[in-house]
Amino acid sequence: xxxxxxxxxxxxxxxxxxxxxxxxxxxxxxxxxxxxxxxxxxxxxxxxxxxxxxxxxxxxxxxxxxxxxxxxxxxxxxxxxxxxxxxxxxxxxxxxxxxxxxxxxxxxxxxxxxxxxxxxxxxxxxxxxxxxxxxxxxxxxxxxxxxxxxxxxxxxxxxxxxxxxxxxxxxxxxxxxxxxxxxxxxxxxxxxxxxxxxxxxxxxxxxxxxxxxxxxxxxxxxxxxxxxxxxxxxxxxxxxxxxxxxxxxxxxxxxx
Amino acid sequence: xxxxxxxxxxxxxxxxxxxxxxxxxxxxxxxxxxxxxxxxxxxxxxxxxxxxxxxxxxxxxxxxxxxxxxxxxxxxxxxxxxxxxxxxxxxxxxxxxxxxxxxxxxxxxxxxxxxxxxxxxxxxxxxxxxxxxxxxxxxxxxxxxxxxxxxxxxxxxxxxxxxxxxxxxxxxxxxxxxxxxxxxxxxxxxxxxxxxxxxxxxxxxxxxxxxxxxxxxxxxxxxxxxxxxxxxxxxxxxxxxxxxxxxxxxxxxxxxxxxxxxxxxxxxxxxxxxxxxxxxxxxxxxxxxxxxxxxxxxxxxxxxxxxxxxxxxxxxxxxxxxxxxxxxxxxxxxxxxxxxxxxxxxxxxxxxxxxxxxxxxxxxxxxxxxxxxxxxxxxxxxxxxxxxxxxxxxxxxxxxxxxxxxxxxxxxxxxxxxxxxxxxxxxx
Amino acid sequence: xxxxxxxxxxxxxxxxxxxxxxxxxxxxxxxxxxxxxxxxxxxxxxxxxxxxxxxxxxxxxxxxxxxxxxxxxxxxxxxxxxxxxxxxxxxxxxxxxxxxxxxxxxxxxxxxxxxxxxxxxxxxxxxxxxxxxxxxxxxxxxxxxxxxxxxxxxxxxxxxxxxxxxxxxxxxxxxxxxxxxxxxxxxxxxxxxxxxxxxxxxxxxxxxxxxxxxxxxxxxxxxxxxxxxxxxxxxxxxxxxxxxxxxxxxxxxxxxxxxxxxxxxxxxxxxxxxxxxxxxxxxxxxxxxxxxxxxxxxxxxxxxxxxxxxxxxxx
Ligand SMILES: Nc1ncnc2c1ncn2[C@@H]1O[C@H](COP(=O)(O)OP(=O)(O)O)[C@@H](O)[C@H]1O
Ligand SMILES: [Mg+2]
Numbered sequence: 001x002x003x004x005x006x007x008x009x010x011x012x013x014x015x016x017x018x019x020x021x022x023x024x025x026x027x028x029x030x031x032x033x034x035x036x037x038x039x040x041x042x043x044x045x046x047x048x049x050x051x052x053x054x055x056x057x058x059x060x061x062x063x064x065x066x067x068x069x070x071x072x073x074x075x076x077x078x079x080x081x082x083x084x085x086x087x088x089x090x091x092x093x094x095x096x097x098x099x100x101x102x103x104x105x106x107x108x109x110x111x112x113x114x115x116x117x118x119x120x121x122x123x124x125x126x127x128x129x130x131x132x133x134x135x136x137x138x139x140x141x142x143x144x145x146x147x148x149x150x151x152x153x154x155x156x157x158x159x160x161x162x163x164x165x166x167x168x169x170x171x172x173x174x175x176x177x178x179x180x181x182x183x184x185x186x187x188x189x190x191x192x193x194x195x196x197x198x199x200x201x202x203x204x205x206x207x208x209x210x211x212x213x214x215x216x217x218x219x220x221x222x223x224x225x226x227x228x229x230x231x232x233x234x235x236x237x238x239x240x241x242x243x244x245x246x247x248x249x250x251x252x253x254x255x256x
Numbered sequence: 257x258x259x260x261x262x263x264x265x266x267x268x269x270x271x272x273x274x275x276x277x278x279x280x281x282x283x284x285x286x287x288x289x290x291x292x293x294x295x296x297x298x299x300x301x302x303x304x305x306x307x308x309x310x311x312x313x314x315x316x317x318x319x320x321x322x323x324x325x326x327x328x329x330x331x332x333x334x335x336x337x338x339x340x341x342x343x344x345x346x347x348x349x350x351x352x353x354x355x356x357x358x359x360x361x362x363x364x365x366x367x368x369x370x371x372x373x374x375x376x377x378x379x380x381x382x383x384x385x386x387x388x389x390x391x392x393x394x395x396x397x398x399x400x401x402x403x404x405x406x407x408x409x410x411x412x413x414x415x416x417x418x419x420x421x422x423x424x425x426x427x428x429x430x431x432x433x434x435x436x437x438x439x440x441x442x443x444x445x446x447x448x449x450x451x452x453x454x455x456x457x458x459x460x461x462x463x464x465x466x467x468x469x470x471x472x473x474x475x476x477x478x479x480x481x482x483x484x485x486x487x488x489x490x491x492x493x494x495x496x497x498x499x500x501x502x503x504x505x506x507x508x509x510x511x512x513x514x515x516x517x518x519x520x521x522x523x524x525x526x527x528x529x530x531x532x533x534x535x536x537x538x539x540x541x542x543x544x545x546x547x548x549x550x551x552x553x554x555x556x557x558x559x560x561x562x563x564x565x566x567x568x569x570x571x572x573x574x575x576x577x578x579x580x581x582x583x584x585x586x587x588x589x590x591x592x593x594x595x596x597x598x599x600x601x602x603x604x605x606x607x608x609x610x611x612x613x614x615x616x617x618x619x620x621x622x623x624x625x626x627x628x629x630x631x632x633x634x635x636x637x638x639x640x641x642x643x644x645x646x647x648x649x650x651x652x653x654x655x656x657x658x659x660x661x662x663x664x665x666x667x668x669x670x671x672x673x674x675x676x677x678x679x680x681x682x683x684x
Numbered sequence: 685x686x687x688x689x690x691x692x693x694x695x696x697x698x699x700x701x702x703x704x705x706x707x708x709x710x711x712x713x714x715x716x717x718x719x720x721x722x723x724x725x726x727x728x729x730x731x732x733x734x735x736x737x738x739x740x741x742x743x744x745x746x747x748x749x750x751x752x753x754x755x756x757x758x759x760x761x762x763x764x765x766x767x768x769x770x771x772x773x774x775x776x777x778x779x780x781x782x783x784x785x786x787x788x789x790x791x792x793x794x795x796x797x798x799x800x801x802x803x804x805x806x807x808x809x810x811x812x813x814x815x816x817x818x819x820x821x822x823x824x825x826x827x828x829x830x831x832x833x834x835x836x837x838x839x840x841x842x843x844x845x846x847x848x849x850x851x852x853x854x855x856x857x858x859x860x861x862x863x864x865x866x867x868x869x870x871x872x873x874x875x876x877x878x879x880x881x882x883x884x885x886x887x888x889x890x891x892x893x894x895x896x897x898x899x900x901x902x903x904x905x906x907x908x909x910x911x912x913x914x915x916x917x918x919x920x921x922x923x924x925x926x927x928x929x930x931x932x933x934x935x936x937x938x939x940x941x942x943x944x945x946x947x948x949x950x951x952x953x954x955x956x957x958x959x960x961x962x963x964x965x966x967x968x969x970x971x972x973x974x975x976x977x978x979x980x981x982x983x984x985x986x987x988x989x990x991x992x993x994x995x996x997x998x999x
Pocket of ligand 2: 050051052093
């Protein structure tokens, strides 16, 4: 567990996690440790189980065995909203927004729990200054202020991806997990999204799945390589670049 | 289509604020003036029923439109509210409690709420189709149980009460229908404001999110089950208020209030009116209640007309009447509405012909064995005469054929107008 | 007592098989298309009324074949011209469409045939007691109903296990999201499945009509029980639907047959207690409670196992 800041538990710690669908083992003996404040990239071929790993950590699905810890606390078995309330927020590879609601409402809903308004039915949602400010700030951050009244379902693809990031970071979670945030974006859009991610996750722990190697090596402090549901290597970009197993299993075919 | 979804206006400018309160004030003024203009006993009765139906439909839309829960058993809360109100009224009279009539609907609401709190947690575990089926089952359960628990529900005949026996308030005895009308209007305004306010709270907005995407809601900290449950409780409360008003209006509560027919009617009203806008169910409740009152005297097949209108709305205008109206807003703003009006005018004749053909067909079948003559807008038809059948067939087939062409023209004109509106930035 | 048990078991299995004839079609349609066909019980009712009318015109046996075919054709038309156009508005819209349809069918049926029960008789050929248990004559027609249900059950199994369409249906049951990959004829498969499901419901109506009551409210009274069956069994599970059909068929039949109440078991309450909820519950007979038993089972399963008996997936 090399990445751990001394004296502090790792932000995320996955220990010996297995996941089977029926009798197919999709995740096998998964071990992963992400230190506080670290930017951690998970790479691996399609179908390796990266999204499944996200689902396991965020509580979307339950591990068949093994445990997941967040800031040292056991979270495997908890509901997704319980995990979210403990400060972990994730995005989805396939855009997953509130289609009939406006961009503004999408982001605002994601702000509400963290600002303590929860299930309140006695407050006017429009007159909560801290909610309004934070929502406006995030819309500004993701460059969607001019689209604030448009239903999310009518945004362009790239705009929806940006909204996806906005919803994910809106709660102010300290651990942010982004699943292929730039998938399907053009070069220019990718650059913009990456600088956005860099800025918005300043001082937070970031776990990101990304296919674009230049993005990965530019952004990540550490990288884990997932192949067939198992992490074959984990280390700094330099270590990963040099790792023969990685070269063979993954970079060998993908490197341009 | 898209206009139906841009309902989010935040931090409104002063002008919009004025218009917003203006609409509410006009509504309230209309409720006050209405009985002065139409003062016959019949219209007072109708207005009272419509007012109750509006509260009921708005409560239903907390589920369907706001939270995405399709219930086939909403009348359970309506009926239980009615029974709670009746029992409360009788208790007030027999115990001599100092509670005047205007407070009774609150107890109806509590009746609906308590049952929602008990049964809702189990029901809202699941959403979608399963919730719909469960609500149907619970509806049947309660309706059948009400016949068994005779001491509470009074069996087939129900529970009667006397609203005038309660303590007077401000000198009102609530004997005359006019006073009951104002009581209903008062609760209508109160409930409508409360339910509108609910849509603008954190819970209201999260309900929308649960409607759109219950999975994602879990990843922004919310438990969709809790959200659905709370929404269900609110819907149960306001349905109970409507039931309480019914109990006051008729001075009786019986098991028909709880039944599948009431549940179906409120679904029809809400959906036909339109679920995507707050005022949709209001329109729907007015229309459905009005049709129900008007059609029952004219035809035995009135329920079939509801069914057909409902199917038509589901297939061709899932936004309901409100959705159809609000579609035009961006066009009005962009100033392109006039380009579609001519195609509407052209479509009127064949569409009306088609409708007449359908009506004639239905009435022919309905009256074939009885032989009662049909009176279609003053023109008499004999249901056993082949001439009638021929007329009906020509109207249906010819009307449908021509109407389809004109509808296509509407769609084309509409697309052109919408494109312009989009270019001018009034439509996303 | 033994007599009651034997007869009720027979009747219960019969009712259960009838329910399965309906719930199997409903389940397959739901699994493949994601649509819960609210009008399924209405197709059953149409089967009974068509059966009645055709029996009057051309006799029971031709009606037994023709009426289900007619209902199947109506089902296909509903799928082709209704559901397919509504699909883009989502499953709730589809459910609402079938709800409206159920409502309209009931109105049309009562418009044409009236609201009172029809005189739909058991065909003369089968109008004799098949055997006598203790003192009860068990009618041959019920045996015939049971036989038809079993034959259909076996035929369904064979179709599912042995034919191409059956394989597609099976795949759809286990991997609902894969249905989209069936290729360009997916529309036709849907139409056929919907048609067959409706025809089975129609067949159930034709054979049940003479034994039960053929009346314009028969769909409204059977429909909710049918939905209890498939929620109880687990939405989308065929074995679940089968077990639930039998369970509910048996439970309800036994309940109807039992005359006991708390009062008969523990003696009457002290007469000085006036009428109250307690006396209502104390004096009600099991037979009187029978109509609500399925719904009590529904609540129970929701508390214990929200997915249903054999259900594996969310809605
Ligand atoms: N719910 C599920 N049921 C069955 N198989 C699944 C499920 N979710 C994912 N899989 C399988 O798990 C494997 C890994 O998928 P995924 O995590 O999405 O890969 P990645 O994100 O690395 O591309 C794939 O083979 C996929 O088909
Ligand atoms: Mg993935």
